[in-house]
Amino acid sequence: MEKRKTRVIFWLSLFVLFFLYSALTGFQCVFLRYFHVICPGCGMTRAVKALLRLDFAGAWRFHPMVFSMPLLVLYIALDGRVFRKKAVNILVLSLIGAGFAVNYALKLIAFFSAGGAV
DSSP: OHHHHHHHHHHHHHHHHHHHHHHHHTOOOHHHHHHSSOOTTTTHHHHHHHHHTTOHHHHHHHOGGGGGHHHHHHHHHTTTOSSSSHHHHHHHHHHHHHHHHHHHHHHHHHHHHTTSOO
16 A cells, blocks of 8 residues: 555656646647647646646646546556546546547647647
């Protein structure tokens, strides 16, 4: 049990440190910077910043899947075993993956419709 708590704390800390680093340095998506195309996570940092300001509508506009991030961090920290039943874990992860895919498809359509401008 102690090992599990340590792993959860490690992954949550890593998640928080990444967003602090990006907020302080103005970090830009590597994928967008070098390939000039948005990535599936584009907008996630701005969404987290909006959440930290308690701007839930702004967070949704930047990246609606931001609300799934705490659950994903738990999945990583707990080796994919958040719920007791394996089928529930698979279902939840599948729904999150589908949400990212739909969001990315919609953002790509908007991205290329605007001439590749962010």
